[in-house]
Amino acid sequence: MNGPELDPEDVAEMRSQDPDGWRRYMRQQITNGKQRRDNKPKPAAPKPPGHRPGAWPVGTHPPGPPPEWDIPADVWRRATRHHSNEINRPDQPCDCGDCPPEETR
Known part of the structure; x- marks a missing residue:
């Protein structure tokens, strides 16, 4: 602690003699502590040269659609049907x- 150490007896005596003086003393201690803080704003990171706000950096492009979008809908349907059969009907033959066929497995 960087300030004077306070004994409980001293605090009790100050509060009993002058309650408003104790409040002023504590507020001054708080103010002094706030003034010692380093509240300087950090400098902003420098922008890359040629940067246009809101644009992708030069030489790059936004990502394309995910690769899953290239899979045909029929393949998705069969895969989800197979997964559903494995979970909900594990003892029955799959109809995905x-x-x-069951005989060749």
């Missing part, structure tokens, strides 16, 4: 259309 991609699994071989």
